Amino acid sequence: MxxxxxxxxxxxxxxxxxxxxxxxxxxxxxxxxxxxxxxxxxxxxxxxxxxxxxxxxxxxxxxxxxxxxxxxxxxxxxxxxxxxxxxxxxxxxxxxxxxxxxxxxxxxxxxxxxxxxxxITDKNNEFPLLKPMSEIAGKGGFLMAVQCVQKINGGNGLMLADVCGVKKAEIVVIGAGNSGLGAAELAASLGNKVTVMDINTVKLERAKEVLPKGVEFLYSNKKNIEDCIKKSDVLINCILWPKHRTDHLITRDMLKLMKPNSLIVDVSCDEGGAIETCRSTSHDNPVYSEGGIIHYCVDNIPSAFxxxxxxxxxxxxxxxxxxxxxxxxxxxxxxxxxxxxxxxxxxxxxxxxxxxxxxxxxxxxxxxxxxxx
Structure with missing residues (x-):
């Protein structure tokens, strides 16, 4: 052909x-x-x-x-x-x-x-042509977070790595799929305190087998989500939100629970989806602030790599x-x-x-x- x-x-x-x-x-x-x-x-x-x-x-x-x-x-x-x-x-x-x-x-x-x-699916009902870009998007999303939290880029001035004598940054990853595993792998490898959340306990168990010791795994319910976003310095969303749903996992009002000027990285980047305040951005102008929270919502993260x-x-x-x-x-x-x-x-x-x-x-x-x- x-x-x-x-x-x-x-x-x-x-x-x-x-x-x-x-x-x-x-x-x-x-x-x-x-x-x-x-x-x-x-x-x-x-x-x-x-x-x-x-x-x-x-x-x-x-x-x-x-x-x-x-x-x-x-x-x-x-x-x-x-x-x-x-x-x-x-x-x-x-x-x-x-x-x-x-x-x-x-x-x-x-x-x-x-x-x-x-x-396109495979015999395990997974999505093999999403997987490679999902892994890169998750890892890339964390690498972008490393830049966004720097003071010179408008962040809180955190180093997302383990520094002796300094409290570890708290990274919350929503979704234990390929993107979430990629983000959590890098975040944990640099010594951050990492929490991974999902409603699929099989995925959480699989993630626990491959991620470093010390990563926390939580079932994703409203109470756990609220508790996690209160303490998070960086929240990384890695779940695809069904297009027909009109509700949200993180609502606009819930931003009030977060630390001032903390960061949301929406890897999935579904506008008005899991993160109500998400709107697509580009590599030219990747971040915006809403409700006192920095949002990074670039919809083609893998292009940077x-x-x-x-x-x-x-x-x-x-x-x-x-x-x-x-x-x-x-x-x-x-x-x-x-x-x-x-x-x-x-x-x-x-x-x-x-x-x-x-x-x-x-x-x-x-x-x-x-x-x-």
Missing amino acids: IIGVPKEIKNNEYRVAITPDGVKELCARGNKVYIENNAGLGSGFSNAEYEDMGAEILYSPKELFEKSEIIYKVKELFPEEFDYLKEGQIIFTYIHSNAFREQTDALLEKKVVGIAYED SQTATTSLCNATLPYLIEIASKGVRKALCENEHLRRGLTCYDGVLTLEETGLKQKRPYSSPEEVLNIV
């Missing part, structure tokens, strides 16, 4: 969907790969490196979309790209259709096949892309129920229930549109 890799146009997005090694894997299987000019520079990969592995460089995103059967990306589509879409084209990326209504309109209108990384993130993401997504390219998209979707879970839209029909509910759109199941009995 013909696979096109465009340059990401989101502000401060330095990742690219594929490494030169990934191009070699695709070309070895008889696929044609187009890379947009300088698409890999932000991750440290030159045009020449891609060409050496068999790719062809195109200098226009319009031409790349026109020539490609599969568009292989990192981030969602932006309005500038909507007109490039064509019927039957496969879009393979983080789509997040529930959050971007205009994008959903374009995907349905153009009758493309949208397959979202974030919804672009080379590591690109390599990790390509490692995770490439096997699925190879399957789609080898079998054809319909056969791949019919034969692989885990890939099918990622189907967002097909031939003008929305196939993701979550987006249908949030945006009040009609939807059908992937099995219905593919005529799977």
Whole structure:
């Protein structure tokens, strides 16, 4: 198949969907790969490196979309790209259709096949294409906290590390998934007092097995949350909040319980989600203060660590892309129920229930549109 890799146009997005090694894997299987000019520079990969592995460089995103059967990306589509879409084209990326209504309109209108990384599952009902970016986002979120609490950056002047004779900083991590484990691992390794919270006791037990001694694990109920935020210097949210929920884990009023000028890092960055006062920010202007509390809510933390993130993401997504390219998209979707879970839209029909509910759109199941009995 013909696979096109465009340059990401989101502000401060330095990742690219594929490494030169990934191009070699695709070309070895008889696929044609187009890379947009300088698409890999932000991750440290030159045009020449891609060409050496068999790719062809195109200098226009319009031409790349026109020539490609599969568009292989990192981030969602932006309005500038909507007109490039064509019927039957496969879009393979983080789509997040529930959050971007205009994008959903374009995907349905153009009758493309949208397959979202974030919804693909594995045999354990986990999300293997979220995992690599979640780990980097959690670790990156803590590293950003290290900067945000510095006095020169408007924080309280804490060092998030163990210093002899000084009370340890208290870090509260909500969520014991991949992001939470990443954040807690770094925070605990530097000697901070770390508390991890979750409603899933299995995840808490798993976290206890892998995290350093001294980390505290608490069931996430209202009383424990309130007790923890009173003492926290840094609160790191790592849970994805269901899009249809209108309540919040940390409400605006609860900010009054926190230490003045303490820090919230919202790794998940669901606007108005688990953290009521969260609104997306960028690497250009990452923090704001609300209710006397500093908020860091950058929605693409892994982009700051672009080379590591690109390599990790390509490692995770490439096997699925190879399957789609080898079998054809319909056969791949019919034969692989885990890939099918990622189907967002097909031939003008929305196939993701979550987006249908949030945006009040009609939807059908992937099995219905593919005529799977």
